[in-house]
Amino acid sequence: MWNEKYSAEHYIFGTKPNDFLAQNFNVFTERNILCLAEGEGRNAVFLAKQGYTVTAVDASLAGLDKARKLAAENNVTVEFIHDDMEKYDLGNEKWDGIVSIFFHIPGNIRRELHRKVVVGLKNGGVMLLEAYTPEQQKYGTGGPPTADSTMAADLMMTAELLTQELKGLQFSHILELEREVVEGTDHSGTAAVVQVIASK
Template identity: 50%
Template structure:
């Protein structure tokens, strides 16, 4: 599905970064940063422009091709890794920050990934995430129709056990990010830190 979506010339989710990420950039710890399910590169490019050493992971070959092109035209260096997040090794105490923007994994896979995120962060490292909540189904403005890929505050608390939540909220906001995320949406926003 993702290779088909990203094979189109147009950037499916645009070339501008996620709004929540832009607003909360100061919360991220400078240094080595991992982006999960990066897609076509919009968030990775933005982060690289802010001075982060970005490693971007995605399962789509076509998405990575477009992300590399976007990085090149913005004159930033990003390490791109083609990998399935369900099997990708995030390492331990490796990242200063990890970012996940609308990474649609089914609940069991997502829970496993989030446990790996906690282990992979360095002490005082930051995890920033925006995800759709199950309430998103009523909006139909992005995120598909599989509720198992959506997340509540309670699920986030369980899945990210070991992190200290600085921000954990479910809100409705306008999401205008390309043709597949356009309109009012129900989202979960997370900023969490690993203890020193």
């Protein structure tokens, strides 16, 4: 599915970084950042332009091709890795920061990934996340592409869920809110989101 979506000539989520990341990237006081399910590269390229050492993982070859092109156009270096996030090894105390922007996977897989996030962060490392909440289903301005509302809800997140799944981190910011999201053609309009900044 994602290879097909990312095969579009344009960048479906745009080339500018996610607003929440752009406003808060300075929470990463050290250099080594991992971007989960990075897609077409906009957030990884933004972080590289700020001077961070960035690794970006995605399962879509089409997305990574566009991400590499975007990095080249911006004269930055990003390590792009083709892998399934369910299988990718985040390591042990390896990352100064981990970024997850609108990355929606089934709850059982997500819980295991978030366990690996906590293990993979260095002491003092920071997780920054923005995701849709189940309330997003009433807006239709982006989010997991499924007509099954129960399945869609399982792919989305709440503050309560994230507090449980990222146990072991200290939350400096955790908030559910409605905000305008304008990110390319596939995320545009009022959205129900949850935001997290949490450190180990």
